Amino acid sequence: MMDEQPRLMHSHGVGMAGHPGLAQHMQDGTAGTDGEGRKQDIGDILQQIMTITDQSLDEAQARKHALNCHRMKPALFNVLCEIKEKTVLSIRGAQEEEPQDPQLMRLDNMLLAEGVAGPEKGGGSAAAAAAAAAAGGIGADNSAEHSDYRAKLSQIRQIYHTELEKYEQLDIVPTGGGYGQRQNFKKNACNEFTTHVMNLLREQSRTRPISPKEIERMVSIIHRKFSSIQMQLKQSTCEAVMILRSRFLDARRKRRNFNKQATEILNEYFYSHLSNPYPSEEAKEELAKKCSITVSQVSNWFGNKRIRYKKNIGKFQEEANMYAARTAVSATSVSAQGSQANSPSTPNSAGGYPSPCYQPDRRIQ
DNA sequence: GGCCATGATTTCCT
DNA sequence: AGGAAATCATGGCC
Numbered sequence: 441m442m443d444e445q446p447r448l449m450h451s452h453g454v455g456m457a458g459h460p461g462l463a464q465h466m467q468d469g470t471a472g473t474d475g476e477g478r479k480q481d482i483g484d485i486l487q488q489i490m491t492i493t494d495q496s497l498d499e500a501q502a503r504k505h506a507l508n509c510h511r512m513k514p515a516l517f518n519v520l521c522e523i524k525e526k527t528v529l530s531i532r533g534a535q536e537e538e539p540q541d542p543q544l545m546r547l548d549n550m551l552l553a554e555g556v557a558g559p560e561k562g563g564g565s566a567a568a569a570a571a572a573a574a575a576g577g578i579g580a581d582n583s584a585e586h587s588d589y590r591a592k593l594s595q596i597r598q599i600y601h602t603e604l605e606k607y608e609q610l611d612i613v614p615t616g617g618g619y620g621q622r623q624n625f626k627k628n629a630c631n632e633f634t635t636h637v638m639n640l641l642r643e644q645s646r647t648r649p650i651s652p653k654e655i656e657r658m659v660s661i662i663h664r665k666f667s668s669i670q671m672q673l674k675q676s677t678c679e680a681v682m683i684l685r686s687r688f689l690d691a692r693r694k695r696r697n698f699n700k701q702a703t704e705i706l707n708e709y710f711y712s713h714l715s716n717p718y719p720s721e722e723a724k725e726e727l728a729k730k731c732s733i734t735v736s737q738v739s740n741w742f743g744n745k746r747i748r749y750k751k752n753i754g755k756f757q758e759e760a761n762m763y764a765a766r767t768a769v770s771a772t773s774v775s776a777q778g779s780q781a782n783s784p785s786t787p788n789s790a791g792g793y794p795s796p797c798y799q800p801d802r803r804i805q
Numbered sequence: 806g807g808c809c810a811t812g813a814t815t816t817c818c819t
Numbered sequence: 820a821g822g823a824a825a826t827c828a829t830g831g832c833c
Contacts, residue, residue: 695812695829718822739821740813747823748811 481512508647521649547674554681556597592684600677606630607670609663630666634659698741702731706741710749711763717746 488507492500507513551557606629641655698706709727710717719727724738731738749756 697811697830737812741811743822743824744812747825750823 481510485510485512485516504647517647517649524649524651541671544671544674547671547678550678551600551674551681554678555593556600556677556681593681596677596680596684600673603673604670607666607673609634609666630663633666634662637662698731698733698737702733705730706738706745707759707763708767710742710745711760712767714760717742717749 485507488503492503495503510516548557608628609630637658638655641650641658644650697703705727709719709723713719719738719742721735724735724742728735728738
């Protein structure tokens with residue numbers, strides 16, 4: 441962006457010797473006598489301008505000063521103004537407002553949904569939990585992996601915010617003659633750079649014509665540039681979140697056996713409800729609580745258990761008998777429990793495995 | 806390293 | 820929406 445200026449100088453500057461306006465200016469001075477000398481002067485000046493960037497800083501400074509004091513400077517300045525006026529029109533055309541980028545909105549929405557953008561911690565992690573739950577259907581209450589996920593997410597969040605702040609642009613409008621509220625600017629890369637460029641342009645405006653409008657334009661160019669940096673930041677943050685998320689999902693896929701106690705509780709329920717091993721939502725919740733696992737894990741377990749039991753009843757016979765005996769014992773100790781039509785006492789009985797009570801009702805054919 | 810048990814996921818069905 | 824069945828992927832044992 442910054443190289444636009446020199447380029448502008450270049451393309452117009454080279455042709456300048458032949459510029460009609462320049463010729464006119466050249467004749468404005470003393471009658472044609474030393475026209476040759478002036479041409480020479482102009483050539484010198486242009487040459488000097490063109491090569492000023494090759495100089496060391498001090499040299500360039502000195503040369504700038506010299507040029508400023510050159511007798512042809514006002515003329516040159518006028519020419520520059522003229523050229524400016526002509527080109528500015530074409531520049532205007534290219535300056536239409538770009539519509540709010542839908543891509544950017546998408547990124548913003550996603551970051552918001554993931555709890556990276558938006559309000560502080562509380563809302564953030566809640567959103568994260570919601571997102572995770574939505575992604576996996578797992579209760580939000582779960583365990584080490586989940587908190588690990590949240591920790592990583594908040595790390596991303598923090599980095600995102602510190603980075604974002606650097607490139608954030610508070611609306612700095614160069615008011616009137618000055619850009620006075622400098623002390624109010626948040627100190628960040630964008631604003632510092634903007635201020636720097638504005639100062640530079642102001643200073644340059646002594647040598648070449650720069651309207652406030654142009655400074656504004658430059659500022660908006662810079663802002664656009666910084667916006668695109670922000671966009672990149674948002675994009676890579678999104679990517680990071682996605683990666684984290686998929687890792688989290690993978691981690692969840694890693695199976696860990698339930699502890700013995702949980703398995704016993706589940707088996708106990710299963711075999712004592714063999715006739716209808718479909719715990720209600722409430723029963724699932726209770727089991728989940730007792731086993732300190734989630735409701736969907738309970739559902740998974742019963743799903744797996746039913747199908748595997750059905751597939752190979754023989755294999756589970758021993759297990760069935762064991763739990764049946766157990767519940768039988770507890771049932772007798774409570775005595776007055778026979779009320780239920782078909783659960784606790786019946787399952788085991790005499791060796792018959794399809795467990796008399798496991799009626800193939802429901803969907804099990 | 807193969808093998809089975811087992812929790813999780815996917816697909817299809819009702 | 821919830822379940823059956825198939826499938827995936829890992830834990831853990833030999």
